[in-house]
Amino acid sequence: MDDLLAEFIAETRETLDTISGEIVAWEADPGDRKRLDAIFRFFHTVKGSCGFLDLTHIQRVAHEAEQALSELRDGTREPTPRLVSTILAVMDRIGAMADALERGEEIDESHDEPLIAALGGKDDEAAAPALRTATEMRHPARSIRVPLELLDRLMGGVSDLVLARNELSRQLRRTAGEDQVETAFERMSTCVAEMRDAITWARMQRIESLFAALPRLVRDLSAELGKSVQLDIDGADVELDREMIEMLRDPLTHIVRNALDHGIEPPEGRRAAGKPETSILRIGARQSGNQIQISIADDGRGIDPHMLKDRAVQGASLSAEAAQSMSDVDALELIFQPGLSTADAVSTVSGRGVGMDVVRSNVERIGGSIDIESVVGQGTTLSLLVPLTLTIIPALIFGVGEGRYAIPRANIEEIVSLGRDRAEIEAIGGTEAALIRRKRLPVVRLAAVMDMDHAESAASGTDRAQHLVVVRASRRERFAVMVSAVFDHEELVVKPAAPSVMQAGFYAGTALPDNGMPLLLLDIAGLAAVAGLRLGMADPQENRVAAEPDAATDVLIFTDLDGCRRAVRMALVNRIVDADADQIVERAGGLRLVIDEETVPVVASGDLPKTGHVRLLRLSDGESAIAYAIGEGAADVGKFPETFDRARGTGRILGVAVVDGEPVELLDAHFLFAEFSERPAISVEQPRCLVIGGDDLWRRELLAPLIEQAGYRVTFDEDAEYDVAIDASGTDQDSDGQDFEGTEADVVRLSADPSPGKDRIYRYDRTGIVDALHARRKRRASG
Amino acid sequence: MSQLYLVAEIAGTRFAMPADTVESVVTASDIIPVPRAAPTVAGIAALRSKVITVIDTRAAINGSKARIAASQLLIVAKLDDFLYGLAVDKVHDVCEYATAPRKLGAAFEPGWRRVSTGIIELDGAAIVVLNPATLVAGSDSVAA
Structure with missing residues (x-):
């Protein structure tokens, strides 16, 4: 609906712009049949679209204009100058209403009755003022359509x-x-x-456009399958590159189809399981760092890992022994293997065994990853993590033998140097594993994958320093890539590589970094496949043998405005906002970010830039939001240790820990929200204060704001109801001091005399006035 | 309908290539090897602000790898939106040839037969016309 409306607004504006020339010419020669037709067509189109969009008011206005034009065409009416200007005014009016629609404002219909009357030729004089207002209200278009x-x-x-x-x-x-x-x-x-x-x-587009097709898809599918599904979409305002949106369309559709077909039980099944008949499919998007996370969660039957294992063993892609020792979490990953389907029967919707493997490769092709979590009887959640944009990728450049290659930053978890007791290589049964902090990871020797062993040994004399780059192909699937040197971080413009290069299977594209030497970007998922790690998955590795519980918190690490490295808990980060400096204004004693028709309190731990862009983290505690301004540079997702040095006092910083070799401070989100978040507006009825007498300028401009500040609503209408009253007549030096009638109990009397007598208060005695008001109100309330 | 050809030389043999796919002729700067790419790929190189894929033309024709180093002469051709640099030993001339190339006879080596579209005659000598698309194609292009 919103799309249609936006389309209508844009189209109306465009037509208005193109025929505005016609209008002027028509005004000069109202008998011109061709121009008359063009204008008639405009009203006719608007009328039709409005009928479709249920904008009855605009439809009526357009209809009246169309009627008048039709009479002009038939020659039953004369194009008097007044009628011509009325029609022009109606056109302007439609433009104004389109603008109002776009801003989501109410359309003020009062302007239009005289216009309609004038079109009908009934009351020519009355239309004159309407013509004026209609013309004044036309706003310039603020957006254009671009292919x-x-x-x-x-x-x-x-x-x-x-x-x-x-x-x-x-x-x-x-x-x-x-x-x-x-x-x-x-x-x-x-x-x-x-x-x-x-x-x-x-090129950024709201992910809304990706989600827009889902309600219909879910409706049609659930009808076809005889299931009752409620779709719950969250985070539709997250933005990502439109190219990414296109690339995600198919995988998302596929996942939703799967969820409806296999995940969600039919109503009788749900009743038997003690669940509500209507299931809920939750689709949410949120930005985390340079990535977008999209989750699709159903509350259906879940996926049984044992059944997956059985299927894989039947399909001979897994040995029975391997299946035995495989953990449930690893077993769930089997769903991404080619040719494995959870469906018992092939349905028209899905279940032909072409599925999740294709979804996975599609997501990985765009540099993303996909994860699955499922609890039998409770539901399945699929999480997609994809980069914001495809064309410019922050990457790490490293060396293998003589060559230089790059890995997207998004894939890198950490870099460990070998031989400094931080990590070592173990040989296990013919393969190798890296032991990093008592966790074993599969190792890929890049030089070996690239058939560069001889080059490696030749260089080994000088270049013994080896590094492990720990990368993740998905959230659970991690491995270490052994490289000989780590050089630099750089933002790379990545271009596709020629097919004869891509056939290697582990390149993502080419780039030209600052040093001018062309570079190949590695595709981590492809590398895992070429190195045989994917196959190794079916054979449960020592992966978790010595694994200890991961005692760390997911945080977003960023450079703050004052240059310090700080971190904030990932779960609180709603999204990262890039705002213009002038979107941040100082209002009501604090900084506020004005964005998408809301204002969010801004916290800045340093000087905000006066011009250009400001990057902010939109933090949310579930109800209210604050925006935390951060400095230039990358914001990375990282792990903050569970134990860290706590800050001495309370303040913005909760504590500090060393992450990747540098001290990082963790923000105290509780403090930030307590200090900066918007308190919900108190909706308690405010007491009313009547102000009587006195100089009008003084009481309106000086006294009234003071009273409002003290929490009262001000009225100057003596007949209105009030809780307390202020008699300001004594402030007017010329007045005879005639007092307002009222008991002392509820009237505060002011005086221009700095030392007023009894029962009067000096007019600039702020606290005196406020105290007196409060005292009187209390007395009145208790009395 | 005449066609323009660029005449160049590889391993002592002259050949012609339709000029419409050729963008320029350059000397290579550093050529970065690409491990595990197709055997015809000699590496990648920077051409102004673009990355081109350098093709070992000799390997593409008869499977024997040539030594391709900096200052190698490259014919830059654009195919399917990708830029390639075809390594050649010499570039002679651009010439115009009026009739369609004749088919190659069976006497030609299989390598040449695969990458060429025919023969044209120039100054009394026969010259093989190469099809750049088959030259740059990936895995299946190298005969044993």
Whole structure:
């Protein structure tokens, strides 16, 4: 519905803009048949769309105009100047109403009766004022429609621009440039970076457009399957690159189909299991760091890991012994194996065994990961973790032998150096495992995968320092990649590689980093497959043998405005907001972020930039939200140890711990919410205070705000009901001091005299006035 | 309908390539090897602000890997939106040839037969016309 409405608004505006030229010409020559037709068509279209969208008011206005034009066409009416301007006013009015619709405002219908009357030719004079207001109310359009291809071309152009900039930077470095050239280059670099941000932002789309098709899908499917399903969508305002949205469409549809077909039981089954007949399918999206998490949770029958094992053993993809020792969690991952279906029978909806493996490879192809959790009898949750955008990827550059490669940052969990007692390699039954903090991980020797063993041994004399890059292909599936050197973090513009390169199976694309030497980006999921780790999964490894419970909290680690590295618990982070500096305003004694028609209190632990972008974390405690401004640089998901040094006093910082070799402070979210969050508005009826007498300017502009601040509603109407009254007549020096009638019990009398007599209060005695008001109200309330 | 051809030389043999797929002829800068790519791939290289895939033309024709180093002459061709650099020893000329190429006879080596579309005659000598698409194709392109 919202999409249709937006479409209608945009279309109406566009037509209005294109025929505005016609209108002027028509005004000059109202007899021009062709232009008359164009204008008639406009009203006809608007009328039709409004009928469809149930905008009865606009429909009526358009209908009346269409009627009048039709009479003009038939020649039964003369195009008098007044009728022409009325029709023009109606057009403006429709534009204004479209604007109001877009802002979600009520349409003020009072303007239109005189217009309609004038169209009917009944009351020409009365329409005159309406004509004026209608014309004044037209607002300029604030958005335009742009074809998606154009946006994509812009993005491509900007990516090329970034690369060209890098090339220029290399050339400049070679020819030790002049200062002026350097300055100009710096300026250009800033512009390019800003432009890249803007285009990236322009391509961002609310995930809403991905979710929009789901209600219909769920409705149709549940009807077909005879199930009763309630769809619950959350986080539709999370934004991600439109290309990602397209790539997610199929996997999401597939998962929803599966949930409805296999996950959710028919009503009788649910009744038997003691569940409500209507099941709930929850689909939620949220941003975490540079990634978007989408979860699809049903409350259906869940997936039985034993059944999955049986199926896999039947399908010969798993040995019976392996199945025996496999943990339930690992068994659930079997669902992503090709050819394995949980469906007992093939239905028209799903269950042909082409499924989750395809979903998984689709998600992994876009640099994402997919996880499954399921409890028999309670339901299944699938979580997709995908990067925000495809085109520019923060990556780690490292060396293997002579070559340099990159891994997307999103895949990297940590980097461990071998031989510093932090990690060691064990040989187990012909394979190798890395022992890092008493946990074993499968190891992939990249040099071996790349058939570079001889190069490796040649370089071994000088290059003995080995590192392990711990990567995750999914939340549970982790392995260590052995590399010979770790170089740098860099944001890479990744382009697809030629098919003859991609056939290696573990490359994601090519990139040209700042040093000008082309680079290959590794595809972690592909690497795991090529190295045979996927197969190893069916053979339960020593993965968890020495595993200890993971005593760490998921946190988002970021650089704060004051340069400190700080962390906040992941669960509290709603999303990361990039706002313009002027979206943050100081109001009511605090900073507030104005975004999407809400204002959120802003917490800043340093100076906010005055111009440009500000990055904020939108934290939520479930009810209220605060925005925490953070500094430049990447915000990464990390682990904060359970035990850490607690801060001495209470304040914004709860404590500090060392994460990845640097001290990181953990924010005290409880303190932040207690201190900064919006207290719910107190809806208690405010007592009313009547103000009587006195100079009008003084009592309205000076006295009334003081009373309102003290929690009263101010009225100047003597006939209105009131709880207390202030007689300000004594403040007016010229007045004869005639007192307002009322008992001393509920009237506060003011005076212009700084030392007033008994029963009067000096008019600038703030506390005196407020105290007197409170005292009188209390007395009245108890009396 | 005449067609423009770029005439170049590899391993002592002249060949022609339709000029419409050719973007430019450059000398290679550093060529970065790509482990486990197709055997025809000599590596990747930077061309201005783009990354091109360098094809070992000799390997693509007869399976014997050539030594491809910096300053190697590359014919840059665009195919399916990917840029390739085809390694050649010499580039001679661009010439125009009016009629369609003749089919290759069975006497030709299988390697050449696979990557070529026919023969044209130039200054009294026959020249094989290569099809760049088969040259750059991946796994199945190398004959034993």
